Amino acid sequence: TAVLRSAIATDSPVWLGYADPTGVAGDRRVEPLRLAGGHLTALDLRTEAIQSFALARITGVLPT
Secondary structure, eight states: OHHHHHHHHHTOOEEEEEEOTTSOEEEEEEEEEEEETTEEEEEETTTTEEEEEEGGGEEEEEEO
16 A cells, blocks of 8 residues: 555556456456545546445556
């Protein structure tokens, strides 16, 4: 979560590895907005929609 907190503080996008509810892994480029209650709220830069990601399903985070 240190990378996510840093990205929030600096308004920087990250690559997010994420497993959906069925376990299928994928990746997204997001702009993290908030960490709270076990979830990341972020702007999905592909869809331009605000989304919530369960921290337990995040498989990796890389700064862009």
